[in-house]
Amino acid sequence: MERGLDCLRPGEGGIVTRVDPALADALARLGLIPGTTLRCLRRCPLGDPAVYRFRATDLALRGRDAAKIRVSSVEAADAPRDDSPGREDGNDP
Amino acid sequence: MIHSVALAGNPNVGKSTVFNALTGLRQHTGNWTGKTVDPARGGWSLEEARYEAVDLPGVYSLAGGSPEERVAARWLEANSPETLVVVLDATALERSLGLALELRAAHPRLVICLNLMDEAERLGLELDTEALSEALSAPVVPTRADRKQSYERLRRVIAARAATRDAPIPVPAGNPILEAARIAAAVTRQPGRPRRDWDRLLLGKRSAWPLLLALLFAVFYLTVRGANLPSALLERALNRLGELLGRRMGGLPEGMKSLLLDGIYGTTARVTAVMLPPMAIFFPLFSLLEDLGLLPRAALLLDRPFAACGSCGRQGLCMCMGCGCNAVGVTGCRIIPDGKERLAALLTNALTPCNGRFPTLILLAGLLLGRAASPVETAAFLTLCMLLSAAVTLALTALLRKTVLRGREGVFSLELPPLRRPRLGRLLVRSLLDQTLRVLGRALTVAAPAGALIWLLGRLRIGDQALLPLLARGLDPAARLLGLTGPLLLAFLLSFPANELLLPLALLITGAGEPAVLFSAHTALCAAVFTLFHWPCSTTLQTVWHETKSPKWTLLALLLPSAVGVLLCALTRTLLILLS
Structure with a gap:
């Protein structure tokens, strides 16, 4: 199932399938390219922006921009590998 | 004899700290992206030779169009320093490697400074520096802010690198992001413990x-x-x-x-x-x-x-x-x-x-x-x-x-650096x-x-x-x-x-x-x-x-x-x- 990154709930993971060309360059520099596994860590108290974690990076994106990134779901078992420091299961209570 | 040195690295990898330790300058550093925009200059002397160093703005890549990236890319093009020190964050190797791989393609005379080793140690993270050196075909020097000697070693390795006359062969970069992921996985001997999640509190709904x-x-x-x-x-x-x-x-x-x-x-x-x-x-x-x-x-x-x-x-x-x-x-x-x-x-x-x-x-x-x-x-x-x-x-x-x-509203993306222990x-x-x-x-x-x-x-x-x-x-x-x-x-x-x-x-x-x-x-x-x-x-x-x-x-x-x-x-x- 493919959907916008903004639809990810805190704690949910996804694999990036497509990035809108308007954002692609800026995000590729940070390592966010199609194929990247990421996870939504939390939303800000006012609901926006949300924080996503990939490749040991925590990046905040607004819903408006996140909607331009498509992700496919991952099974819980394939959720982001816990192979680097900084990755953990923190999300909104 | 004057050698030119440049420091490059992602934002937030402690590059300015390394630069200050090398040159004895007190450049203002901050734990956020985009603090250094203009390149800072400094230098040091070691065994009769003089090293003039430039601290380039923190960038993820040289190909992008941000002001920092333009400054860094233009400077490297115009000056092509004898030695290029790439500062990596040991606790986030995968993502700092991308820049090193990109730089290796154009400026082969690299020295890799594996910084924030003190933090890596605290997290129990273990890296194989020799394997990393082999993968990047460049010397790797682990550095940590709490040990002055580590920078002394970096100075010596820079000196040795500057003294070798043979020009290393540029290595064309494949996809630096995928390559970085592969190398990072290969050199990580023991993954670190996750950091404490302070953001649960700092960004929490009620707190x-x-x-x-x-x-x-x-x-x-x-x-x-x-x-x-x-x-x-x-x-x-x-x-x-x-x-x-x-x-x-x-x-x-x-x-x-x-x-x-x-x-x-x-x-x-x-x-x-x-x-x-x-x-x-x-x-x-x-x-x-x-x-x-x-x-x-x-x-x-x-x-x-x-x-x-x-x-x-x-x-x-x-x-x-x-x-x-x-x-x-x-x-x-x-x-x-x-x-x-x-x-x-x-x-x-x-x-x-x-x-x-x-x-x-x-x-x-x-x-x-x-x-x-x-x-x-x-x-x-x-x-x-x-x-x-x-x-x-x-x-x-x-x-x-x-x-x-x-x-129109611009795109907003903001990186959250890990909370770091300040050095008072x-x-x-x-x-x-x-x-x-x-x-x-x-x-x-x-x-x-x-x-x-x-x-x-x-x-x-x-x-x-x-x-x-x-x-x-x-x-x-x-x-x-x-x-x-x-x-x-x-x-x-x-x-x-x-x-x-x-x-x-x-x-x-x-x-x-x-x-x-x-x-x-x-x-x-x-x-x-x-x-x-x-x-x-x-x-x-x-x-x-x-x-x-x-x-x-x-x-x-x-x-x-x-x-x-x-x-x-x-x-x-x-x-x-x-x-x-």
Whole structure:
């Protein structure tokens, strides 16, 4: 199932399938390219922006921009590998 | 023999710290993206050879179009340094490797500095540096801020690299991101434990805003509380020094003596006494928040309200910087990528009260209460001032973005660096010596000539009337409309060179002994509003000019806050009259 990154709930993971060309360059520099596994860590108290974690990076994106990134779901078992420091299961209570 | 060296690396990998350790410079570093925009220069000597180093801005890649990336890419192209040191974050290897791989393709003479090893150790992370060196075909030097020897080793490896004459063969990069993931996985012997998740608290639904407010209050409380006593002591000491100087100058003509003592020395001493103690506390506190990595969190929280006004959370960071000094805040607006959003932030920065205005606000807090205010009350008043200033900044930003700076909203992405343990010793030295003394020095170089000028103005007469009281009387009708008095408005106008001058000036114009007698309850409130919102000081305005190179925007930066101040003061006065 493919959907916008903004639809990810805190704690949910996804694999990036497509990035809108308007954002692609800026995000590729940070390592966010199609194929990247990421996870939504939390939303800000006012609901926006949300924080996503990939490749040991925590990046905040607004819903408006996140909607331009498509992700496919991952099974819980394939959720982001816990192979680097900084990755953990923190999300909104 | 002079060798050229350049340091490159992602933002937030401690590159500036490495650079400072190598060169012995004290470049300001901050735990957020985009702190260093201009390349810094320094150097060191090792065994008869001299090494001239440049610290390039932190970038993720050289291919992008951000200002930092252009600066870094252009510099590398133009200078092609003999040795390129790539600083990697050991705790986030996968993502810092991308840049190393990209650089390797064009600048093969690399030295890899594997930084933040102390943090990696704390997390239990183990890396195979030999495998990494092999994978990158470059020497790898692990460094850690708590061990000086590690930088010594880096110097030696740089020397060895510079001495080898054979040119290494460039390695064409495949997809650097995928390649980086492969190498990182291969050299990680033992993955580290996850960091403690402070963001659960710092960005939590119920805790985030109260924490942010408490932090703001705490900074003000500590500043006010800590500055009280030293301010009084300093004032007494400087007065004593003035008396001593007076006795020494016995031989000088009376007028000369008065110019030197009452004019130049008096103004400079008063500015120092009111300004130095709060600044010496505020700047280290601010650096502490910066070092911890709390500022990007604040920017993230603030993004929603700023987005509603057509700006972004980074503007909040610029306001924080402006709280120290508006000129710094204006320069800081460079961290906002979108041109129009940046201009809006730049034009409204003077609406954030800077350190130079704190003494006035602290005095007014007491006057408004009608008694000596406790530090808690004063800090609460300052917090309130900040909130008011933030609200006005937001409103004005929205107005600008709907009129002269209309445009599409830029993309907002903000990296949250891990919270880092600050190094207090270095932090104190840096904020006290670098920031405090620099800002104080600038204020004093303004205060001394301004003191002389004010003294002269005080002596000037037109016919049989003294000039300053005459001017003050002339301004009085206009000042009354703003709920101020003629002398106060004149003091505001004359303190254009530096906000710190306001109180000394008002005293001089009226000849009053202490500032409290200058205000009634009504004028105190209006003066507080006008202190928050009026024209930027000359240094800030000059910085706006420097940043925009546009007479139009510089003029607007002058007029906009002035108009806001006049409007709000007139409004406050009307309300006060209606209420009483």
